Amino acid sequence: xxxxxxxxxxxxxxxxxxxxxxxxxxxxxxxxxxxxxxxxxxxxxxxxxxxxxxxxxxxxxxxxxxxxxxxxxxxxxxxxxxxxxxxxxxxxxxxxxxxxxxxxxxxxxxxxxxxxxxxxxxxxxxxxxxxxxxxxxxxxxxxxxxxxxxxxxxxxxxxxxxxxxxxxxxxxxxxxxxxxxxxxxxxxxxxxxxxxxxxxxxxxxxxxxxxxxxxxxxxxxxxxxxxxxxxxxxxxxxxxxxxxxxxxxxxxxxxxxxxxxxxxxxxxxxxxxxxxxxxxxxxxxxxxxxxxxxxxxxxxxxxxxx
Ligand SMILES: Nc1ncnc2c1ncn2[C@@H]1O[C@H](COP(=O)(O)OP(=O)(O)OP(=O)(O)O)[C@@H](O)[C@H]1O
Ligand SMILES: [Mg+2]
Numbered sequence: 001x002x003x004x005x006x007x008x009x010x011x012x013x014x015x016x017x018x019x020x021x022x023x024x025x026x027x028x029x030x031x032x033x034x035x036x037x038x039x040x041x042x043x044x045x046x047x048x049x050x051x052x053x054x055x056x057x058x059x060x061x062x063x064x065x066x067x068x069x070x071x072x073x074x075x076x077x078x079x080x081x082x083x084x085x086x087x088x089x090x091x092x093x094x095x096x097x098x099x100x101x102x103x104x105x106x107x108x109x110x111x112x113x114x115x116x117x118x119x120x121x122x123x124x125x126x127x128x129x130x131x132x133x134x135x136x137x138x139x140x141x142x143x144x145x146x147x148x149x150x151x152x153x154x155x156x157x158x159x160x161x162x163x164x165x166x167x168x169x170x171x172x173x174x175x176x177x178x179x180x181x182x183x184x185x186x187x188x189x190x191x192x193x194x195x196x197x198x199x200x201x202x203x204x205x206x207x208x209x210x211x212x213x214x215x216x217x218x219x220x221x222x223x224x225x226x227x228x229x230x231x232x233x234x235x236x237x238x239x240x241x242x243x244x245x246x247x248x249x250x251x252x253x254x255x256x257x258x259x260x261x262x263x264x265x266x267x268x269x270x271x272x273x274x275x276x277x278x279x280x281x282x283x284x285x286x287x288x289x290x291x292x293x294x295x296x297x298x299x300x301x302x303x304x305x306x
Contacts, residue, residue: 003048009184010177011041014168018045021166022100027121027142029106029162032170035214037181038145041170042102051100051139054090058105058144064116067091068128081130091120092128098137106144107157114161117142121164149211175201178215186222191280192236195244196221202273203252208262209269213255220251239277248274 004015018041021028030038046053056067069089071081079085086092094101103109109117119126121142125135142165146157173181175197182193196218204212224247225237237243253266264272 001048004044007044008037008041009180010173011037011170014170015041015045017166017168018042019049021168022046022049022051022141022143025138025141027144027165029144029146029157029165029167030170031146031148031167033147033149033172033211033214035216036170036172038170039102039104042100042143042145046100046102051141052097053100053102054094056090056101056103058103058107058109058146060108060110062109062113064113065089067113068116068126069093071130083131086128086131091116091126092134095120095126095134095136095140098139101140101142103142103144106146106161111158114158118158118160118164121161172201172204172214178218181215182218182222185219186226188222188226188236190236191238192225192244193218193222195239195277195280196225196248198277199239199248199270199273200252202276203256203270206256206269206273208259208264209256210259211257213252217252217255221247224251238280239274240279245271245274 001012001016001019004019005012008015018028018030022045030042032038043053056062067089069087069092072085072087075085088096091101093099106114116126120136120140124140125133127133144165148169172178178197178201179193182197183189186193197215200213200215200218200221202212203209203217206212225244228234228243228247229236232243234241234243237247249267249270252270256266256269258264258266258269
């Protein structure tokens with residue numbers, strides 16, 4: 001767990017449940033909105049536990065042949081369907097070598113491909129036409145990720161699959177947690193990441209926004225703010241600066257999904273939300289009085305003005 005903690009902000013309980021699930025040989029679905037740390041968590045846990053991992057992006061093109069593997073069509077003409085010309089897909093590799101199979105966006109996988117997975121989960125083996133049986137090695141587990149708000153819907157994942165997996169729900173972290181993530185990922189501390197996180201969180205609450213930005217938006221806002229400051233020879237931008245608005249619009253507007261019939265553009269929504277941010281002084285803020293130091297990643301925040 002110490003090695004996992006080094007790479008993950010928060011999510012301690014989820015990391016423990018995931019670690020224990022993998023150790024117990026269980027299959028797991030991580031369910032949560034985009035950018036909540038599902039992939040980061042799984043990679044950290046898998047690395048710490050020494051599990052190898054096969055990675056698959058779930059989408060409508062993921063056919064059974066792409067997931068399982070296929071006979072090389074050119075060689076079939078020469079040799080026929082012999083086992084040595086079978087090209088393993090990620091499922092065959094994960095089963096043979098006893099690795100984790102990580103499928104992102106499980107709910108986007110076509111039904112016939114999901115049915116192959118049911119076989120792997122239910123029997124611990126699959127039967128491939130003209131190849132035969134592939135048994136699952138002892139380390140084989142299916143780890144799936146999915147977004148509960150995905151337009152495709154989670155109901156598509158059949159009960160046959162759902163009933164064979166444990167589920168770990170992951171949601172957005174609180175503001176201090178998101179500030180720590182942004183500071184850890186970007187290496188930037190202070191007013192800029194604090195404002196970036198606050199603004200990003202406001203996008204999730206705006207009445208006209210169906211789906212706001214994940215912490216990825218705040219990370220990009222900070223990186224872009226730093227880049228613009230260097231390019232323009234300015235200090236790091238704070239709300240009210242043109243560079244903050246430029247960085248915020250570019251990093252957040254494309255990530256907002258506005259409500260049907262919304263008249264405001266995403267850019268206008270981002271600019272409106274900047275006006276609601278708490279004022280924060282830039283880098284030349286006085287240190288706090290002794291004994292009242294804020295948390296490690298935070299700069300002192302001036303009182304909110306109405
Ligand atoms: N708890 C966390 N600890 C450390 N970094 C995090 C955490 N949560 C998110 N991040 C950072 O935020 C970004 C997005 O995280 P990640 O890719 O793990 O999300 P995800 O849930 O897998 O998203 P998606 O559903 O889009 O695949 C990464 O840059 C990651 O470093
Ligand atoms: Mg992911």
